[in-house]
Amino acid sequence: MTANVSEYHRRVAAANRGSILAAASDLFLQDGYDRTSLARVAEAAGVSKATLFKQFPTKAALFEATVLAAGDSSPDELPQPPAGDLERGLVVLGLAYAEILGRPRIEALLRTIIAEAPRFPELRERTFDFGTLPVLSSLRAFLVAETSAGRASAAYPDTAAPQFLGMIATVVFWPRLVHGGSLTDDEIRRVVEEAAKTMVARYGR
Structure with missing residues (x-):
């Protein structure tokens, strides 16, 4: 039961993170860094401010994560380099x-x-x-x-x-x-x- 609960919380946390990063990206690009507040990001992502602050305690940390997420690719999406060449x-x-x-x-x-x-x-x-x-x-x-x-x-x-x-x-x-x-x-x-x-x-x- 504990393992199932932990897995559930991990899925929820991952889903929340994805929603936060998507909302943050839209707002940063639309309004710039200065005019984008963590409260607005939380509202746009549909999460509480406490949930957002738990993952991203500062706006700078959120912006960094947003940039890295924009350049991210699932390892499964990357082509595999041929060994030996x-x-x-x-x-x-x-x-x-x-x-x-x-x-x-x-x-x-x-x-x-x-x-x-x-x-x-x-x-x-x-x-x-x-x-x-x-x-x-x-x-x-x-x-x-x-x-x-x-x-x-x-x-x-x-x-x-x-x-x-x-x-x-x-x-x-x-x-x-x-x-x-x-x-x-x-x-x-x-x-x-x-x-x-x-x-x-x-x-x-």
Whole structure:
């Protein structure tokens, strides 16, 4: 009975979290960080303020979770990199990352960070731990597996994985955020493939 009750509470908590993040995303994008209150988010999500505060004690913590949720993908949704082919596996995961960067809400929420952070120290202090995103976790695991099998030499996967994703974001995402416009699918693939070749030149064996 206790296990069933615990599972029920976990499902309720997960459902509440999803509702809160969806409502917060809408409000942050509609009204900005400044004019979005936790009370309004709770009302829009259909939960009590106590329920919201239990999961997100501050607005900055809620905003961080909203940004990370916008870039999240279920591990089941991510393509699996082929074992034994470092370059091809990097391309597979790199394209998945480029897809995340192309999501409209990711761009809009990061624009909000850039615009609002100078006025709100709590936003500047957030770490925005993108390492929790499944695509980065999958990339790190792939590099560890290839290194363990002797097909790569990434002794520091926590450094190598962000390096690869950084090469992609520098061309695919940040220029679009600052200057507007976007790359074609073929151009994005070329960026990812060149980044993968650079990684193979450095870490391949």
